Amino acid sequence: MLKNSTLSYGWLSIVFHWVSAIIVIGMFALGWWMVDLNYYSSWYTDAPHYHKSVGLLLVALMLVRLTWNLSQKTPTPLGTKWEIKAAKLAHLLLYLLVFSLFISGYLISTADERGITIFNWFTLGSLGRFFAEQEDIAGMVHEYVAYVLIGLASLHGLAALKHHFINNDNTLVRMLTIKQQKEQQ
Amino acid sequence: MRKSLLAFGLLALLSSNAFAANYVVDTSGAHASINFKIQHLGYSWITGRFNTFDGKFSYDPAKPEAATINVNIDTQSVDSNHAERDKHLRSEDFLYVKKYPNAKFVSTKVESLGGERLKIFGDFSLHGITKPIIIMAEKIGEGKDPWGGYRAGFSGTTRIAMADYGIMTNLGPASTHVELMLNLEGVQQ
Numbered sequence: 001m002l003k004n005s006t007l008s009y010g011w012l013s014i015v016f017h018w019v020s021a022i023i024v025i026g027m028f029a030l031g032w033w034m035v036d037l038n039y040y041s042s043w044y045t046d047a048p049h050y051h052k053s054v055g056l057l058l059v060a061l062m063l064v065r066l067t068w069n070l071s072q073k074t075p076t077p078l079g080t081k082w083e084i085k086a087a088k089l090a091h092l093l094l095y096l097l098v099f100s101l102f103i104s105g106y107l108i109s110t111a112d113e114r115g116i117t118i119f120n121w122f123t124l125g126s127l128g129r130f131f132a133e134q135e136d137i138a139g140m141v142h143e144y145v146a147y148v149l150i151g152l153a154s155l156h157g158l159a160a161l162k163h164h165f166i167n168n169d170n171t172l173v174r175m176l177t178i179k180q181q182k183e184q185q
Numbered sequence: 186m187r188k189s190l191l192a193f194g195l196l197a198l199l200s201s202n203a204f205a206a207n208y209v210v211d212t213s214g215a216h217a218s219i220n221f222k223i224q225h226l227g228y229s230w231i232t233g234r235f236n237t238f239d240g241k242f243s244y245d246p247a248k249p250e251a252a253t254i255n256v257n258i259d260t261q262s263v264d265s266n267h268a269e270r271d272k273h274l275r276s277e278d279f280l281y282v283k284k285y286p287n288a289k290f291v292s293t294k295v296e297s298l299g300g301e302r303l304k305i306f307g308d309f310s311l312h313g314i315t316k317p318i319i320i321m322a323e324k325i326g327e328g329k330d331p332w333g334g335y336r337a338g339f340s341g342t343t344r345i346a347m348a349d350y351g352i353m354t355n356l357g358p359a360s361t362h363v364e365l366m367l368n369l370e371g372v373q374q
Contacts (some may be wrong), residue, residue, distance in 0.1 A: 039356050110270035133261070135268040136275060
């Protein structure tokens with residue numbers, strides 16, 4: 001099944017979820033590692049190039065994902081009232097944080113009117129400088145938001161494991177496969 | 186009697202000041218710049234500048250060795266025409282501007298080398314460390330400006346080792362030193 005139902009995610013939502021999860025974690029690791037590279041490291045220029053290229057492609061993916069998810073039913077959340085509320089807030093925040101990373105990252109590299117080249121494939125132009133000390137402020141936001149996002153994503157993962165192992169419900173399973181839903185129907 | 190003594194004293198004060206004139210560096214009109222250059226890999230020069238600074242000097246063409254100068258630099262204003270690099274230059278790896286927002290030069294002694302050339306000894310503070318340096322300077326010119334003021338301008342260069350100022354980031358063997366070039370035009374006060 002391509003589409004979501006009230007009981008389960010369709011495979012497109014599942015693919016979007018896991019692909020973006022893997023990319024976000026990979027981008028965090030890459031970003032965290034590359035800022036301390038030695039000037040003579042052969043990765044000194046390539047690592048940021050890949051970080052920016054993949055990051056901007058992720059923007060496109062996230063926009064498609066968001067559009068798709070908004071057009072879809074959301075499987076009924078499982079758990080207590082406060083858990084459901086907290087989960088919804090967390091999901092919203094995850095989106096907001098990811099988009100803040102896109103914006104802040106873009107603002108660092110384009111503060112001097114230079115565009116960002118994506119895999120030497122095309123260049124996303126600069127919109128210029130919006131405020132003073134843009135690259136520094138955007139850089140700080142980018143760093144801290146990244147830590148908060150990874151923290152929240154870890155919580156999100158732990159919550160899924162809690163649903164699976166403690167509540168024994170379908171929350172995690174329905175994000176992994178489209179078959180399991182029948183059990184609860 | 187007291188009045189005339191006072192008048193005499195004032196006159197003496199004024200005349201002694203008339204020789205060693207005080208100048209304020211014309212940053213508002215941007216007739217001054219603080220530039221730097223450093224080698225990239227040993228293959229080329231990268232140049233940059235500090236956009237925000239102020240300075241004062243006193244100078245008497247008849248007694249150049251009595252000249253004094255001090256310059257304050259806002260390190261946050263470093264500009265190498267590349268946002269990502271400037272962000273890096275402001276970070277802990279280089280200028281660490283959050284902790285060390287100012288750099289300054291205060292002259293301690295000036296030697297005249299004849300002609301318009303001066304050797305300016307002084308203390309340069311950067312990255313929280315103060316070290317003596319020598320700026321080789323030259324007076325470019327002085328005289329009335331067309332708007333009723335009087336100006337004098339100097340150009341000077343010096344060279345510092347980044348490691349002397351505790352900036353240990355390794356940029357390679359050709360890039361251990363930074364050359365500073367100052368162009369300072371002052372308006373007489």
